[in-house]
Amino acid sequence: MTTLDLRQAIINRVQENSxxxxxxxxxxxxxxxxxxxxxxxxxxxxxxxxxxxxxxxQMVDTLYQHLHQDGTSNPSPS
Structure with a gap:
């Protein structure tokens, strides 16, 4: 039996998506x-x-700015 890691499973799931x-x-x-x-x-x-x-x-700068804006860096799913 072949072991499929989580990373590869995720890639396989979306690989054919538009x-x-x-x-x-x-x-x-x-x-x-x-x-x-x-x-x-x-x-x-x-x-x-x-x-x-x-x-x-640029991505790091954007993330850094988001994490350091007005104390609102705690993301909430709701």
């Missing part, structure tokens, strides 16, 4: 049940690995 379907997966996962977080993490990892240094810096 752009619209990928958008739906992301939008449905953001702010939802914590069980969706590993999937978003895998998708973010894919984006990160394909981004150049400038794009990575």
């Amino acid at each position: 752009k619209e379907q990928l958008t739906d997966v992301i939008q449905d996962s953001v702010g939802n049940d914590e069980r969706t977080l590993p999937g978003l993490g895998v998708l973010f990892e894919m984006i990160w690995k394909q981004s150049n240094t400038s794009e990575q810096t």
Whole structure:
């Protein structure tokens, strides 16, 4: 029996999705049940690995700004 890791299982689940379907997966996962977080993490990892240094810096800057704005950095699913 072949062991399939979580990362590969998530990739396999969305690999054939259209752009619209990928958008739906992301939008449905953001702010939802914590069980969706590993999937978003895998998708973010894919984006990160394909981004150049400038794009990575922009993502970190955006995250940093969000985490340090007016004490509202604690995201809530509800």
